[in-house]
Amino acid sequence: MRYIVIGAGAVGGTIGARLHQGGHDVVLVARGAHYEALKRDGLRLITPESDETLHIPTAPGPIPTRDDDVLILATKSQDTLAALAPWPVDVPVVCAQNGVANERTVLRKFERVYGMCVWLPAEHLEPGVVVAYARPYSGLLHVGRYPQGVDDLAGQIADDLGKYGLLARATPDVMRWKHGKLLNNLGNAVEALAGHADGMYALIERARAEAVRVFDHVGIPYSTAEDEQRVRGHQVDVVPVEGVERGGGSSWQSLARGSGSIEADYLNGEIVLLGREHGVPTPVNEVLRREADRHAREKLPPGSMPVEKLAALIDARSAAESR
Incomplete structure (x- = not known):
């Protein structure tokens, strides 16, 4: 399965980096100076234990999708509609965002929508650099089908996220969290x-x-x-x-x-x-x-x-x- 992370800032950058470190196929989608830095130098991920530069495939916008793609949307909520507008509606979307309005908004267009409750203290202020402040794991992520339930894909996403540097749980009541x-x-x-x-x-x-x-x-x-x-x-x-x-x-x-x-x-x-x-x-x-x-x-x-x-x-x- 390939994970396309839309919004490779503090949260998206950390999730994408950890998936990449866990051996998964990842593409980071970023804009402007951040995209240029990622493309040129790679993603610098700073944590309490390490300071690493990861060379992860990066794009400034939509790329051709595959049958095994999952979109992880990690933009701010006010950017949700614009960020997803260019992407095909048959790709599953995981809303790795604060707030509770994104999933319902996305469900108007995309058939398969998943909520993610993100506890991941991180910071992105400099192009190409993300700082994740927690240990021993960078974050705890609850994943579930919207509006409720857990299916095979939710379980696989949680398993993949949990392979390196993150804790993840497939959670049927993700919106309660x-x-x-x-x-x-x-x-x-x-x-x-x-x-x-x-x-x-x-x-x-x-x-x-x-x-x-x-x-x-x-x-x-x-x-x-x-x-x-x-x-x-x-x-x-x-x-x-x-x-x-x-x-x-x-x-x-x-x-x-x-x-x-x-x-x-x-x-x-x-x-x-x-x-x-x-x-x-x-x-x-x-x-x-x-x-x-x-x-x-x-x-x-x-x-x-x-x-x-x-x-x-x-x-x-x-x-x-x-x-």
Whole structure:
């Protein structure tokens, strides 16, 4: 089986590298300076244990597909439709992305869609370079057929992923895990806006508590921190990488790269959407979504909003909605 990784950044680059190291046929799809660096020099994968350069076939866009191909989509959610538009619809797609909206979006066009819940702390800020911060495994990946279930292909994908440097599980309730991961990702906007300032964790907890109220009201199942700890244990522990200063998560990296867009509409915005559909106020996540979008649009650097200002905006919105 050949794996075509669309979006060879932090997550996609690490998954593609580990599949390649496990002996699998892999093609990385990247754009711009990152593609040029991968094509010219290979992918430099830095981990707590090693610093390796891997020469993996790379393409700037669609390539002719084979019957045994699987697309692993690792772009940001806002890029899903554009990234998949050129590819034939008979190829299975694995959504290795944050949020819970991608699978349903992809299913409108592609018949075979798989969800992947990704716990993989990594960073991509320099063309051709990916840093993966966890050990002894780089990540834990749950894979399942969307909307639910496990079939032979899901099992094979999980087996292939688990051959080198990753933990992977074929999971029938993959969307329950992805909703649990979404609760964690609500803090991405706080980190991107305010950095690691005192007071950030209080705002993150407010965003999560608000989301839990929405999930419980709607009846959406989600994995818990206890579920994660039970499965993950100390198999994917984040540790410092010598010579590398760690920045932040995926949204922080979007602002750091000045990409002009951010994933908040599909993270905090998912909670806002559900709240609007079901009449549950979501002022915390609405402010985080709005401000993250603005900072990305204006290409402001990460950590440029004082946490006190962000908290004040949230308090004002909460007060207005409670009147």
